[in-house]
Amino acid sequence: MVLASALNPRGECRISLPLPNGLLRIKARVVHCKLTGFATAEPGGQLVYRAGIQFLDVDPKLARMIRLAYPTEKTEAAHSGPIKIKVNVDALGNGDELGKHGAN
Secondary structure (H helix, E strand, O other): OOOOOOOOOOEEEEEEEEEEEEEEEEEEEEEEEEEEEOOOOOOOOOEEEEEHHHHHHHHHHHHHHHHHHHHOOOOOOOOOOOOOOOOOOOOOHHHHHHHHOOOO
């Protein structure tokens, strides 16, 4: 994911992912996040972060729905180009605090 703010690795959050039949809210763990540059070359430009997430508690039916909407192979996807997702960062905690904060 490309983001305007950093996510805490090992933290958990909820991702809102657009699918053809509606919006899917799913629990995810932040695997990595790093600063990659600026959105523009102008002074004071917005920082850009790249993060990788791992979906949690995904059953086979849900995994199939996600794969069909966002295939990794060269097939016709339900979406093309960037997608807009929402990340609830209010509930992020590090791996040691998951029991206390969890995902929201």
